[in-house]
Amino acid sequence: MAATGNKDIAAVLQEYADLLAITGGDAFKARAYERAARAVGGHPAELAGLGAKALTDIPGVGKSIAGKVAEYLRTGTVTEIDELRERIPAGVRELTRVPALGPRKALLLHDELGISSVDELAEAIEGQRLRGLKGFGPKTEEKLLHGIGLLKASGERAPLDTATELAERITAALAGVEGCERCAYAGSLRRMRETVGDIDVLAAAQDSGPLMEAFVALPVTAEVIARGTTKTSIRTTDGIQVDLRVVAPDSWGAAMQYFTGSREHNIRTREIARRRGLKLSEYSLSRVKSGRRVAAEREEDVYEHLGLPWIPPVLREDRGEIEAARDGELPELVTEGDLRGDLHTHTDLTDGLGTLEEMARAAADRGFTYYAVTDHAPDLRMQRMTKAKILAQREQVRALDGTLGKRRGGLRLLHGTELNIDPDGEVDWPADFLAGFDLCVASVHSHFDLPRAAMTRRLVKAAGNPHVHVIGHPTARMLGKRGGIDADWDEVFEACAHSRTALEINAQPHRLDLPDELILRARRHGVLFSIDSDAHSVPDLAQLRYGVGTARRGWVTKAEVINTWTLTRLRAFLRRG
Incomplete structure (x- = not known):
């Protein structure tokens, strides 16, 4: 059997949870396997090298789940999962991949209409064949078609x-x-x-x-x-x-420029070359008349002979980078090394996997100056947050503050929370309680289909709340699963710039939110940003690189990112309310 990684094991446990849901199995058991899948996927050590006792030490992995993990590591399969697979009609599991289509409805579509593929579902919706089924009206059809579009787009990438x-x-x-x-x-x-x-x-x-x-x-x-x-x-x-x-080694620079793209950027660079009597290809930049090479081995030389400075790959989308380079106005983009801390993270107090100390110690090991813990607030009811729990955590944060890491003064810990923005733009907890937090991130976690005007009012009101410092994952999108919410983003950006509320660039690879095209628009309004991991486990902290990449694609500089600032400057910003 091929080497098995934690992601493979997590996928098997998640499949078991999905199979239980489809077959109408114990809902609590299904959720337990979902939690175990997340715990395994986020575990820092490879499970293949762990014994039975070490497996059960992983949060959420009990004796029964550990047994299935061990069976999978030993044989490459799990008997109970194989048995459940045989009970499910062909095609139903494929249907459950469609966003907004749960397992029960997928099974109903198969039993009542014989639908067993995503393409058949699309045809049935177009033919209005679903409308005789309970729970399948025009609005549901619209959501399903949107979900099918997302699934097909993501399935190819x-x-x-x-x-x-x-x-x-x-x-x-x-x-x-x-x-x-x-x-x-x-x-x-x-x-x-x-x-x-x-x-x-x-x-x-x-x-x-x-x-x-x-x-x-x-x-x-x-x-x-x-x-x-x-x-x-x-x-x-x-x-x-x-x-x-x-x-060939002496064509490396020309080849890198050519094969990096984008197509639109390369069209522009070839036009510049042509106007200079040059030809740009994957092999070299050469003179048209004589064929003599001008540059090829270094990418920087290719751009220099086009009359341009080297352009960072993240900017090569023909969105003004050629003109900025020509005019000497390319921005000095933010880097991962510029980040002094992370302002949106979770622990096992809510839906995270690591303890407060484990997460903070990992942050200290990354060399951060400061680190914010922002567990969920009570309106996300499945997290069962209370004032007593969050205040007890605050005491733990204060006790650990400055005690971790080799940096002088130790890692400084900020006690925060991730609030929920309700449909009216209100957030959890009263103002006097919110005033006790060092940092408040506010995010949309529900009611994603509000009309554009209502959604805009919702975000503008949250941004205007004096206790809200950062709007988390602003569009609430989930790549391949859920599109972003619909809002007048220019109005939202203007409100954030006016209230000095930062917009998050969430580094989770399934979010990357704000997207780069909206970052570009937000910058024109003078908005500030926070690049955060939204980490729910220790390995998640490393995903900051993807948030930085998205920020760079949006032309963001170090000065525009609040978690590149010194702690003194950041604290002054957080006290602005």
Whole structure:
């Protein structure tokens, strides 16, 4: 059996929870397996090396679940899951992948109408065949069609974290092949797009043979799509296509520029080259008349001979970067190293997996100056938050403050909360209680389908609350599962700029919210940002890199991000209410 990682085990436990829900099994048991799946996926150590006692020490993993994990690690399968699979009609599980379609309704569609695929569901909606079923009116049909669109769009593209981790494993393996002088990924992944189609890997070598041999022999290779001397394509075990191109070392810079894209950016650079009597290709920048190479080995030289400074890949979308580069106005983009802290995180007091001390210690290990704990407030009722619980946590925060980490003065801890913005724009807890928190993040967690005007009023009112410092994951989107809420964003941005309320750039790969196109608009209003992990486990803290990438795509600078500021300046901002 192939090596099994925590994500594989988490997927099996989540599947068991889904199967229980579809078959009408114990709802509490299904939720227990969902929680265990999250705990396993976020566990810092590989489960394959743990004994039975260590497995049950993981929060949410009891003796029965640990037994299934052990069975899966030993045999590659779980008997109870296999039995449940056999009980479910073909196609029903595919239907449950559609956002807004739960397992019970999926089973009803199969039993009553014989629908067993997403395409059949779309056809049935178009033919109005669902309208005779209880619970399937025109509004439900509209939501299902929207969900089908999201599913199909996401099914063709990989999430940013999945693509990045895969590309990094592949490039690391190929970099060790004899004769490989350079290896890196390019394409939309290098530009940090929120989802990625194919992964483009570029390598420099005099002889491509050993690299192609190593590439097709990688453990992640499930299928060789095409094989040649300069380009080979595989499909991985996750279904992602990866293209490897091998170029001569002295063409590296031109190839990186070409294969990074975007298409629109490359059209502009080729136009500039043509006006200068040059030709730009994946091999070189050369003179049209003589064919003499002008630049090829370094990407910086290619841009320099086009009369431009090097343009960061994240900006190469033909959204004004050519003009800014020409005029010397490219921004100095924020970097992950600029972040002094994280202002939106969770612990096991609500839906997180790590304890307060575990999360804070991991933050200290990352070299942060400060770190905010922002567990959910009571209006998210499944978290069962109370004033007594949050005040007890505050005492723990104060006791740990300054005691962790090697930095002088220790990691400074901020006690915060993530509030819920209700449909009227109100938040949990009265003003006098909110005044006791160091930091309040306020987010939309429900009523995602309010009309545009009502949604706009909702966000504007929350932004105007003097105790709200940050609007969390502002569009509330879930990539591939739920589109963003509909609001007049320019009005929201203007309100945030006026009240000095920061907008979050949430780094969770399934959120990346605000999206880069809205970040660009928000910047024009003078909005401030907070790049946060929204971590629910220790490994989640590392996902800040994706939030930084999204911020950079939105042209964000260090000065515009409140968690790049010194603690003194940040505290002054937080006291503004």
